[in-house]
Amino acid sequence: MAQAVTATPAAREAVRRLRAARGGPVMFVQSAGCCAGSTPMCFDDGEFLIGPNDERLGEIEGCSFYIDAALHRAWGSGALVLDVAPGQPEGFSLGAGDGLRFVTLSDACPVNGN
Incomplete structure (x- = not known):
């Protein structure tokens, strides 16, 4: 199965720094709950x-990325693409x-935002 998530160079660098600071991998969760949108949640693995x-x-850099199945279908x-923003x-x-x-x-959510 093809990788369905990629990352910008800035996001890859941020994940590498975060892994080093946390002492291990983190995980990303793209939720369909109250915080849904273009903001994935990042937690310790x-x-x-x-x-x-x-x-x-x-x-992404050895860190799993999950998405709610219904949100994935909708998008x-x-x-x-994982990226960083101010x-x-x-x-x-x-x-x-x-x-x-x-x-x-x-493509369904092309602008950085909440």
């Missing part, structure tokens, strides 16, 4: 319990660096 409606799309089959992370998510947050880009 295994901190978020994946449910039966979550699909694993691939890895279509195009590849998602701003603070949402909720309990780990940040991408000083004053940065992770965002997901797709």
